[in-house]
Amino acid sequence: MEKISVFCPATVANISCGFDVLGLCLDTTGDLMHFYHKDTPGVEIIIKHGPKLPTLPEENVAGVAATALLKALRSDKGVIIEIEKKIKPGSGIGSSAASAAGAVYGVNQLLGAPFSTQELIPFAMAGEALSSGVPHADNVAPALLGGITLVRSYDPLEVIPLHVPEELFVAVIHPQIELKTSDSRSVLKQQVSMKKAIRQWGNLGALVSALYTENYDLLGRSLVDEIVEPLRSPLIPGYKKAKSAALASGALGSGISGSGPSIFALCRGEEIAKNTAAAMNAVYGELKVATELHISKVASRGTRLIS
Amino acid sequence: MEKISVFCPATVANISCGFDVLGLCLDTTGDLMHFYHKDTPGVEIIIKHGPKLPTLPEENVAGVAATALLKALRSDKGVIIEIEKKIKPGSGIGSSAASAAGAVYGVNQLLGAPFSTQELIPFAMAGEALSSGVPHADNVAPALLGGITLVRSYDPLEVIPLHVPEELFVAVIHPQIELKTSDSRSVLKQQVSMKKAIRQWGNLGALVSALYTENYDLLGRSLVDEIVEPLRSPLIPGYKKAKSAALASGALGSGISGSGPSIFALCRGEEIAKNTAAAMNAVYGELKVATELHISKVASRGTRLIS
Missing domain, CATH: 3.30.70.890 (GHMP kinase, C-terminal domain)
Incomplete structure (x- = not known):
C-alpha cells in the first residue's frame, strides 16, 4: 500500500509591521501527516497523535482542505489522512495552517502532483477558513512555500516569496x-x-x-x-x-x-x-x-x- | 571668483502605494543653481530665470534651506544663490524640493563639503517646510540621493535608497x-x-x-x-x-x-x-x-x- 509522509512546518504570521500580509516558515517545528489511498471516494481522518481533534472531514481543517482539492480535480479518489499533531492548537504559530498545508500537499503528491505548490495555496486557505472564519494566506503560504512570503493581493490571490538572509x-x-x-x-x-x-x-x-x-x-x-x-x-x-x-x-x-x-x-x-x-x-x-x-x-x- | 553650478532634478513623490514614503528622481528635468561666496555673512537670493519668487532668504525655499545649513555649521560665511527655475511651481514634481536640495548641496560644496549628501536631507527638509507647511522628505530625499528612496522614519530620520531596475x-x-x-x-x-x-x-x-x-x-x-x-x-x-x-x-x-x-x-x-x-x-x-x-x-x- 502506497504511503506518503509529509512534514508540515509551523509558521509565524504578521512579523510586526506586516500584519495580515507577511509570514515566515520554521525549519524544524511541525506536524507529521501520512497519506494512503482508500477504495471509496472522499477523505478519512485519523488522529494518530496529539490533542483531540474532530475526525469528521467537514469539521477538520485537513479534511476541508483535502476535500477542496479533490473537488477542484473532480476526483473520485479516496484518501486516508493520518495526523501526528505536534504544534499545539491556539499557540499562534500556525497549527491549523500546518494541517491545511500538509493535507493539500500530501493529497496532491498522492495523486501525482497535478498542481504546483503555489497553486495549492487556495485549497489550504479553504481549510484555514474553518479554523479562523476567514480564508487567510499569511500562515498557509509560508507553510507551503517556506521562507518569508508576502500576500500582495487576495483578489486575485498573489503570494510573493521574498529573499531570506542566510543568517x-x-x-x-x-x-x-x-x-x-x-x-x-x-x-x-x-x-x-x-x-x-x-x-x-x-x-x-x-x-x-x-x-x-x-x-x-x-x-x-x-x-x-x-x-x-x-x-x-x-x-x-x-x-x-x-x-x-x-x-x-x-x-x-x-x-x-x-x-x-x-x-x-x-x-x-x-x-x-x-x-x-x-x-x-x-x-x-x-x-x-x-x-x-x-x-x-x-x-x-x-x-x-x-x- | 569661485562659482559652483548645480543641477537640481525634479522628483515624483508617493508613487501610488507609497504615499508619503516613496519618491523617485528624474534624470533630465530640473533647475540650475549657481553659488558664489560673498564678503558679508548670510544668504542672498537672485532669481536669474523663471517665475517671480521671493528673494528675501527667509521667504525663499532655497534661502531657508541654505540658512539652516549655515546655522548648523555656525558659519559666518556668506553665499549668493542664483536660481534658474525651470520646474514650474505647483506642478507636483518637486519644484520646491529641487530648490531646497540644490541650495544645501551647492552651499555644502562651496564650503568644502563638511556634510555627506545623506546628512543634507534635514536642511533641505527645513526649506521644503516653508512651501508645504510640514517638513517632508519624500521629494528632497530622491532629489538629493537620486534613484528611488523610501522614508522609513522621521524620528529619527531614516531614508533608504532602493534598488532601481535598469530599464x-x-x-x-x-x-x-x-x-x-x-x-x-x-x-x-x-x-x-x-x-x-x-x-x-x-x-x-x-x-x-x-x-x-x-x-x-x-x-x-x-x-x-x-x-x-x-x-x-x-x-x-x-x-x-x-x-x-x-x-x-x-x-x-x-x-x-x-x-x-x-x-x-x-x-x-x-x-x-x-x-x-x-x-x-x-x-x-x-x-x-x-x-x-x-x-x-x-x-x-x-x-x-x-x-
Whole structure:
C-alpha cells in the first residue's frame, strides 16, 4: 500500500509591521501527516497523535482542505489522512495552517502532483477558513512555500516569496496561557490613523528592502508595529518584559506571533536566537507560566515529503 | 571668483502605494543653481530665470534651506544663490524640493563639503517646510540621493535608497491647471480603513520586492493606491482618461505625481515611456488643456555639480 509522509512546518504570521500580509516558515517545528489511498471516494481522518481533534472531514481543517482539492480535480479518489499533531492548537504559530498545508500537499503528491505548490495555496486557505472564519494566506503560504512570503493581493490571490538572509534565525516562545483567536480579533479596530498607517508601510517597505540587501540592522529597526501590537499585547501577560528581554539579548526585533500568545524574535545567527529564547523563558519562569520554545533557522523549504 | 553650478532634478513623490514614503528622481528635468561666496555673512537670493519668487532668504525655499545649513555649521560665511527655475511651481514634481536640495548641496560644496549628501536631507527638509507647511522628505530625499528612496522614519530620520531596475523609465505629464497643495491636502482623511491600509502595505511590500528582483510585471501590479488616489484624482480633470491611456500604451502603472496635478507613469524602456507620454498628451489635447511632458530614465544620481 502506497504511503506518503509529509512534514508540515509551523509558521509565524504578521512579523510586526506586516500584519495580515507577511509570514515566515520554521525549519524544524511541525506536524507529521501520512497519506494512503482508500477504495471509496472522499477523505478519512485519523488522529494518530496529539490533542483531540474532530475526525469528521467537514469539521477538520485537513479534511476541508483535502476535500477542496479533490473537488477542484473532480476526483473520485479516496484518501486516508493520518495526523501526528505536534504544534499545539491556539499557540499562534500556525497549527491549523500546518494541517491545511500538509493535507493539500500530501493529497496532491498522492495523486501525482497535478498542481504546483503555489497553486495549492487556495485549497489550504479553504481549510484555514474553518479554523479562523476567514480564508487567510499569511500562515498557509509560508507553510507551503517556506521562507518569508508576502500576500500582495487576495483578489486575485498573489503570494510573493521574498529573499531570506542566510543568517536569519527565529526564536519563538509559547507561554501556555489560553488566548482565543476571537479575542485577538475583537480588539482590532476597523479604522486606523493615517499617520500610523504611513509609518507602518514605511517600516514594511524598509523590512522588505532589508531582506534583499541582507541588512540585519535595518531589518531590526523595521520590526515595529504601531497598529496591532499595542492592542493585542495587553492580552499576553509578560509580553513587554519578554520583548525587552529578547532585545537585551541581541535580537533584531520581537513581536506577537500571529494572533498570539506566542512571541517571536528575529535574530542574526543561532547563538543569539538561543540566548534570546532563554532570556524570554526566564521571564515566564518568574511568572510561573509553562512555556514551549522553538529555535529555528528561517526555513528555505516549506511542507515537504519525508519518506 | 569661485562659482559652483548645480543641477537640481525634479522628483515624483508617493508613487501610488507609497504615499508619503516613496519618491523617485528624474534624470533630465530640473533647475540650475549657481553659488558664489560673498564678503558679508548670510544668504542672498537672485532669481536669474523663471517665475517671480521671493528673494528675501527667509521667504525663499532655497534661502531657508541654505540658512539652516549655515546655522548648523555656525558659519559666518556668506553665499549668493542664483536660481534658474525651470520646474514650474505647483506642478507636483518637486519644484520646491529641487530648490531646497540644490541650495544645501551647492552651499555644502562651496564650503568644502563638511556634510555627506545623506546628512543634507534635514536642511533641505527645513526649506521644503516653508512651501508645504510640514517638513517632508519624500521629494528632497530622491532629489538629493537620486534613484528611488523610501522614508522609513522621521524620528529619527531614516531614508533608504532602493534598488532601481535598469530599464525603468518615467513619463510625466503636467496638465497646466491650478491645483493648490492645500486643496490636495484638505481632501485627505485622518482615518483610513484597516482593510485598505493592509492592501496598501501589501502592495508597497510587493513594489519594493519587484524593484530588487527587477520584476517589471509585479512592479506594475503593485502600483495601486486605494487610499489617496480616489480622494485626489477628482481634483484633476481628465485624470481617469489619462491613466487609462497610459496603461493602454503599455505603461506598468500610473498615478498622481506628488499632490498633483502632474500624472506619472512608470514604463519598461524609453520607447514605451514616449508612447505613454504621447497618449496622455492626446487626452489633454482633446480637453484643450496645455501640458508639459517629461520623459526620463529613473535617475541613478540626484543633485549634482555641472561645472
